[in-house]
Amino acid sequence: MWHFPALLRRELKLACRQASDSAAAVLFFLLAALLFPFGVGPETAVLARIAAGVIWVMALLAAMLSLERLFQTDYEDGSLELLAVAPVPLEGVVLAKGLAHWLTTGLPLLVASPVLALLLHLPVSAIGAMMLAMALGTPVLSFLGAIGAALVLGARRGGVLLALLLLPLLVPVLIFGVAAVDAAIQGQDPLPRLAVLGGFLILALGFAPWVSAAALRQALE
Amino acid sequence: MSAFTGQDLACLRGERLVFKGLDFALEAGGALVLTGPNGSGKTSLLRLMAGLGTPHAGAIRWHGAAIADDPDAHHARLCFVGHANATKASLSVTENLTFWAALHGTEEKVPAALKAFGLDRLADLPARFLSAGQRRRLNLARLLATDAPLWLLDEPEAALDAQAMEALRASLAQHRARGGMVVLATHGADAPPEGEILELVVTWEERR
Amino acid sequence: MSRLANPNRFQKFSRRVLPWAAGLAGLGLLAGLGLGLFFSPGDYQQGESVRIMYVHVPAAWMALGVYTLIALASGLFLVWKYPLADIVARAAAPLGAGFTLLTLVTGSLWGKPTWGTWWVWDARLTSVLILFFLYLGYIALQNAFDDGARGAKSAAVLALIGFVNVPIIKWSVEWWHTLHQPASVIRLDGPSIHISMLAPLLLMAAGFAAFFVVLLLIRVRSALLARKIRALRLVQAAADPHIGGR
Numbered sequence: 286m287w288h289f290p291a292l293l294r295r296e297l298k299l300a301c302r303q304a305s306d307s308a309a310a311v312l313f314f315l316l317a318a319l320l321f322p323f324g325v326g327p328e329t330a331v332l333a334r335i336a337a338g339v340i341w342v343m344a345l346l347a348a349m350l351s352l353e354r355l356f357q358t359d360y361e362d363g364s365l366e367l368l369a370v371a372p373v374p375l376e377g378v379v380l381a382k383g384l385a386h387w388l389t390t391g392l393p394l395l396v397a398s399p400v401l402a403l404l405l406h407l408p409v410s411a412i413g414a415m416m417l418a419m420a421l422g423t424p425v426l427s428f429l430g431a432i433g434a435a436l437v438l439g440a441r442r443g444g445v446l447l448a449l450l451l452l453p454l455l456v457p458v459l460i461f462g463v464a465a466v467d468a469a470i471q472g473q474d475p476l477p478r479l480a481v482l483g484g485f486l487i488l489a490l491g492f493a494p495w496v497s498a499a500a501l502r503q504a505l506e
Numbered sequence: 507m508s509a510f511t512g513q514d515l516a517c518l519r520g521e522r523l524v525f526k527g528l529d530f531a532l533e534a535g536g537a538l539v540l541t542g543p544n545g546s547g548k549t550s551l552l553r554l555m556a557g558l559g560t561p562h563a564g565a566i567r568w569h570g571a572a573i574a575d576d577p578d579a580h581h582a583r584l585c586f587v588g589h590a591n592a593t594k595a596s597l598s599v600t601e602n603l604t605f606w607a608a609l610h611g612t613e614e615k616v617p618a619a620l621k622a623f624g625l626d627r628l629a630d631l632p633a634r635f636l637s638a639g640q641r642r643r644l645n646l647a648r649l650l651a652t653d654a655p656l657w658l659l660d661e662p663e664a665a666l667d668a669q670a671m672e673a674l675r676a677s678l679a680q681h682r683a684r685g686g687m688v689v690l691a692t693h694g695a696d697a698p699p700e701g702e703i704l705e706l707v708v709t710w711e712e713r714r
Numbered sequence: 715m716s717r718l719a720n721p722n723r724f725q726k727f728s729r730r731v732l733p734w735a736a737g738l739a740g741l742g743l744l745a746g747l748g749l750g751l752f753f754s755p756g757d758y759q760q761g762e763s764v765r766i767m768y769v770h771v772p773a774a775w776m777a778l779g780v781y782t783l784i785a786l787a788s789g790l791f792l793v794w795k796y797p798l799a800d801i802v803a804r805a806a807a808p809l810g811a812g813f814t815l816l817t818l819v820t821g822s823l824w825g826k827p828t829w830g831t832w833w834v835w836d837a838r839l840t841s842v843l844i845l846f847f848l849y850l851g852y853i854a855l856q857n858a859f860d861d862g863a864r865g866a867k868s869a870a871v872l873a874l875i876g877f878v879n880v881p882i883i884k885w886s887v888e889w890w891h892t893l894h895q896p897a898s899v900i901r902l903d904g905p906s907i908h909i910s911m912l913a914p915l916l917l918m919a920a921g922f923a924a925f926f927v928v929l930l931l932i933r934v935r936s937a938l939l940a941r942k943i944r945a946l947r948l949v950q951a952a953a954d955p956h957i958g959g960r
Contacts, residue, residue: 439861440858449850450851454879
């Protein structure tokens with residue numbers, strides 16, 4: 286029995302009662318992106334040109350910040366060990382944690398992104414495509430991130446290491462995520478690029494639970 | 507044929523062979539007490555019995571079938587109590603216990619389990635207010651809340667006062683009387699509980 | 715090959731093979747460089763600077779080849795538990811990273827006379843840059859754990875994931891490049907290869923490969939010796955009369 290609802294409910298309960306963690310990720314997202322006008326100047330044309338890229342890169346980094354703790358707290362207090370010997374597949378645990386991570390980090394980023402889009406002068410016509418692209422891309426971050434988090438469990442400097450491992454693997458998501466927005470800006474159809482993102486999401490959902498569970502078992506041996 | 511057996515087990519920790527050629531056999535209603543100094547592999551053996559990692563050599567069997575063949579079934583029949591207490595500070599005592607019971611489908615046993623270990627009056631308290639001894643009792647309460655046939659305990663007597671020790675002893679006796687099995691690792695400081703004693707020694711062989 | 719998995723047999727085998735590999739490496743590199751620098755034609759567009767190709771292209775082949783080797787060794791280690799596979803992967807990683815860095819630097823040097831800039835976001839160079847970071851991440855992960863065995867296993871999983879991702883990354887970067895530079899004319903590997911250019915290229919590739927084998931064998935041998943020393947130290951610690959107390 287997968288007991289998926291019980292797993293998910295527990296993750297969400299824990300996240301909600303420590304809500305400041307998710308809030309921090311969103312605040313970092315907003316604040317770091319807002320540094321760019323100070324860096325490149327407030328001209329509308331310049332900001333509009335880089336807006337899509339800035340939003341996506343900041344979303345990647347913000348998601349990265351919260352990924353280290355995906356398994357860390359459970360690993361440290363012994364809960365992960367008990368989950369590994371409980372009659373529930375570790376793959377189910379990964380799926381529940383990944384989904385909970387997206388609901389508490391990716392989704393808030395998605396909701397905050399139109400605000401940033403307006404502040405950075407992203408053409409309004411492209412905001413819809415941007416949100417769709419982020420809706421497809423942020424879960425990929427959560428699930429690929431779960432693999433990374435499982436691999437660095439128990440390592441020294443896990444947070445920085447996680448970013449070093451994940452960012453090269455996330456470049457395709459970044460490329461197609463920004464491309465979808467650019468297509469909308471130029472009046473083209475963003476659908477093909479969104480479809481590629483969808484393909485990445487299906488791959489991530491298919492592989493991440495299985496690979497992460499294997500990595501978690503290694504960590505617990 | 508014994509229900510829970512291990513043959514010719516060897517365990518590797520890093521590059522060190524912790525033990526090898528180890529055998530054990532446990533019947534229904536029986537208890538196996540693991541004694542030995544630090545580093546002798548008591549925790550490693552318990553973890554192998556729980557299915558955490560595979561032995562470097564040998565096999566562990568339940569009623570003749572290797573536990574590695576069906577890990578999910580094996581997990582359903584055991585309850586593991588390790589050193590760490592796995593209490594979530596922001597969940598209440600009841601919420602903590604109910605989660606683990608739900609995974610075994612035995613939520614109805616939670617109130618009785620809390621009562622047996624003297625936690626019923628703290629049932630709705632967030633776990634962050636519990637002392638170390640109370641957290642230990644909450645961890646032990648899982649044994650009664652999940653009602654699994656095989657109990658694996660790693661030095662359960664740590665951080666327990668006399669009353670809690672009594673509750674634990676009573677639970678162990680009741681469990682064995684109903685045909686359950688117990689494997690218990692102990693420091694050996696107090697009188698060890700009843701049961702067949704398996705003594706482990708520290709070895710320092712390198713991996714070949 | 716499974717007979718090589720025994721450390722003692724490996725030491726004997728590698729001691730026999732090393733001088734031959736070193737000889738091959740020396741011959742290949744000298745012949746390749748000689749032909750490439752002095753006896754092959756320049757390019758009608760790029761002139762003499764195209765000769766950097768004789769270092770850049772074989773280095774790129776090695777960069778990707780070594781990553782494939784690491785992925786293979788990682789698979790053997792994780793699935794079939796080959797004992798030496800993790801040591802081979804660990805030894806090969808810095809060598810592969812070195813070849814990748816060489817590719818990037820020679821690519822940059824090639825770009826300067828060709829495009830006038832020290833770096834260009836050409837599809838291949840960008841993919842190689844990402845590959846470089848994949849190598850660095852792999853090396854960092856191996857060394858991030860106090861327990862070496864855990865580091866080896868974790869890194870092995872990462873190597874396999876990275877390997878599966880390399881085609882995806884390459885495809886994405888190429889697609890991205892065509893999106894932003896539709897009129898890319900000059901490709902960084904010169905004109906279609908004529909035999910007078912192919913010969914030195916292949917010689918250099920053989921020389922690089924033999925050189926890699928030499929370094930790999932040396933590194934694996936010293937890793938095996940280091941492991942023996944660690945085991946001896948463990949035994950020494952066990953001789954402590956206070957073991958087994960409290």
